[in-house]
Amino acid sequence: YLRQRQFIVIKQKERTYAPGSFAHQGREMPFRQLIRFKTRVTPNLDAPVYIPDSGGSHWIEVEKKPFIFHLHARDIEDQIIDFHGGGIFVPHSVLGSGQADRFRKIRDAYAMHEAAASENDLGPTARRISVPNQRVAFAPRDPGKDGNTLLDTEGIYLLARETGNAPAFPFTPYLEVAEVRIPAADAVAGGQGLQSIQLFQKYLNSSQGLSAPDNPGGVFAELLNSKPVKFAAEQAGGLATPNLNMSGLSQHLGPIAGTLDDIASGSFDPVDFFNGMEAKLLGGIDLFEIIQAAAGAGFDAQIPKLNVKPIPAPPAIPERIEASLKWQPAVQPFGPFEPTNNTDLTIDVLLTQYVSDSPPPPSSRIEGVLTNFDINFADIITITFDELRFVKEDNKKLDVHVDIPDDGIKFGGPLKFLNELEKYLDPASFADPPVLDISPSGVTVGYTLMLPPLAVGVLTLKDVGLGAALSLPFGGGPEDKMRVRFNLSERQAPFNLAVMIFAGGGFFAISLGADGLEVLEIALEFGGSASLDIGVASGGISVMAGFYFKLERNPDRIELTAYIRLNGYLSVLGIINISVEFYLELSYKEFPGGKSKLTGRATVTVKVEVLFFSASVKMTVERKFSGNADDPTFSEMLEPGDWFEYGEAFA
Known part of the structure; x- marks a missing residue:
């Protein structure tokens, strides 16, 4: 009988x-120089399964698996890179035929082949070219800038593009996707895994590459999926560590975020760069709103840069890896x-x-410093x-360290008189002298000023206190808000006003947050005898x-x-004493969700004393004029079993 076998011998080795x-x-194409086959002869191949309308082209397979060739090539920086990958056998007659439709069939069959690889299996496939943990240069560096374009690469995916320059060989390969590791991001975030990148279109289009005037940002690659690089350390109070929403790579800036076209063009917008991530400063000030957008020659200094270095430096064996970020916007x-x-x-x-044999846990240190600035709350404090x-x-x-000068607290607007009163009033007139309370949670400053009694004819005013306080929390959470409070006397210590037989008192207090009113309280009492x-x-x-009125926000309550x-x-004659008291109250409460309640209460108390005998009668009537569905009904308050048990107790 006749036995036939097929195998491939590589004749053009380079x-x-x-x-x-x-x-x-x-x-x-990072690999375009001296592409050399290390595999010279294949084993016996499986019977070919031809690609339709391709002129006899087929995947090269052995035992129903893609055969993997061993190759090496020189990258852009003339480094020898070793890699492995499969491929399609194309008959020479097809290459020289000039039939573009056949080439497209072959190209499409190659492009549609399964290309995925997992973190646990980084080996070569028919489409995936394995470049096991080698540093590959993806773009010629700009000699006028620091940094490089070297990336730890695990795999690449190539495609082919038609070309008319060589009819006998009518295509050239180009890089579609590369699977890389980004050391700076890995060191900061504790390992981000493989990142899929493709070359940046503006870099590809420019004949000057990274030296092009329209790419001062030096962007050469973009991530297929924007990747958040979240720092493992905690936030440094209100000055939060910026988490980069990584979207691309630059020669001298490293991992970058935001809109790559803007970064490449030399402009920086911190809001876009951090893509909606929040960091609050001093209880409500958005950190990214106080950072200037930048463009032109100075924009590099505005972008956070990651630097990674081994300690000690090579050629010594490193004991640790330090990743640092310094940002001075x-x-x-x-x-x-x-x-x-x-500022x-x-x-x-x-x-x-x-990185020792028994390494201690990773450590972190985060420091934020803001100098020479003012916090002006509505021109009042x-x-x-x-x-x-x-x-x-x-x-x-x-x-937390806070340095406020001795004259660092000034009142303005309607409270400007406090600055003048301080000069003329005896310090004893201040119930609390100018308050400055600094704690790890925040700063509180304020005044409480007790005014002397005032008597003009039949009018007497006393116990009047003026207070103002500003609270600046260091945290950036939703509960940490900047707030200011003003008060005229206090609920527990109201002012007193008397005019002849009429007298009364009250207080007023208002609390304002960075986003508006928080609490308003007013109480006033008056009468005569x-x-x-x-x-x-x-x-x-x-x-x-x-009356007493209270308006509260978040949640809304009245x-x-x-x-x-x-x-x-x-x-x-001191023998018979009769007293009568009548009290009428009307109360309105409004709760979150627009629900409200109106309640009226009337109380009459009569007391009679005759010699050694006394008796007192008190009657109260309460009516709810308006309610809401939140009030529980009787059946909701008692389960049937509890009601039967209650009834049996009286049976």
Whole structure:
């Protein structure tokens, strides 16, 4: 019988692609020089399964698996790169036929073949070219800038493009996707795994590559899926460590985020760069809103840069890997934040990973410093900061240092008079002298000023206190909000006002947050009294009325209470005493969701004393004029079993 076997012998062992054979002068192909087959002869091949309408082309397979060739080539920086991959056998007659439709059939069959690889299986496939953990240069570096384009590469995927320069060999390969590791991101975030990148189109289109004037950002690659690089360390108080939403790679900037066209063009927008990530400063100031967008020659300094280095440096064996980020962006006014000409913002991050046989856990240190700035709350209170510093280290509490000068608290607007009163009033007049309370959670500053009693004719005013306080929390959470509070006396210590037989009192307080009103409280009480004594009998009457109002936000809540109280008494020779009190109250409460309740209550109390005998009667009536569905019904409050048990107790 006749036995037939097929195998492939590589005759042209090397090939170099001239830059002119590529659409982008070779920038699209890292391996284009001295591509050399290390595999010279294949084993016996499986019977070919031809690609339809391809002129006899087929995948090269052995034992129903793609046969993997061993090759090496020189990359853009003339490094020898070793790699493995499969392929399609194309008969020479097809190559020289000039039949473009056949080439497209072959190209499409190659492109549609399964190309995926997993983190656990990084071996070569028919489509995936394995480049096991080798540093590949993906673009010629710009000699005028620091950095490089070397990436730890695990695999690449190639495609072919038609070319008319060589009819006998009518295609050139180009890089579709590369699977790489990004050391800076891995060191900071504790390992991000493989990243899929493709070459940046603006780099490909420019004949000057990374030296092109329209690409000062040096962007050469973009990630197929934007990847957040989240720092493993905690936030340094309100000056949060920036988490990069990585979208591309630059020669001198490293991992970058935001819109790559903008970065490549030399412009930087921090809001776009961090892609909606939040960091709050001093209880409500958006960190990214105070950072200036930058363009032109100075934009490089605005972009956070990751630097990774082994300690000690090669050729010594490293004991640890240090990843550092230093960010010094320019700032701008926003909301209550008012920078000066000397304002500086610096964020330093140092993350250390140990590489010994029994390494200790990774460590981190994050420091944020903001100097020479003012916080101006609605031109009412202004606080000057010489320095605000946060330091956070592993297993240590947040260390906060605040430096406010002696004259760093100024009142303005309707409270400007407090600055003048301080000059003339005895310090004893201040119930609390100018308050400055600094704690790890925040800064509180304020005044409480007790005014002296005032008597003008029949009018007497006393116990009047003026207070103002500003709270600046260091945290950036939703509960950490900047707030200011003003008050005229207090609920527990109201002012007193008397005009002849009429007297009353009250208080007023308002709390404002960075986003508006938080709490408003008002209370006022007024009334009068009169008495009569004719010897054998004496008596008196008093009438008091008042109201209390409270408006609260987040959650929305309104409370309004009004009341009237009437008292009367009569005494005859001290033997018979009669007193009557009538109290009427109307209360309105509004709850979140628009639900409300209106309640009325009336109470009458009568007390009679005759010699050694006394009796008192009190009657109360309460009516709910308006309610809401949140009030539980009787059946909701008692289960049937509980009701039967209750009833049996009286049976």
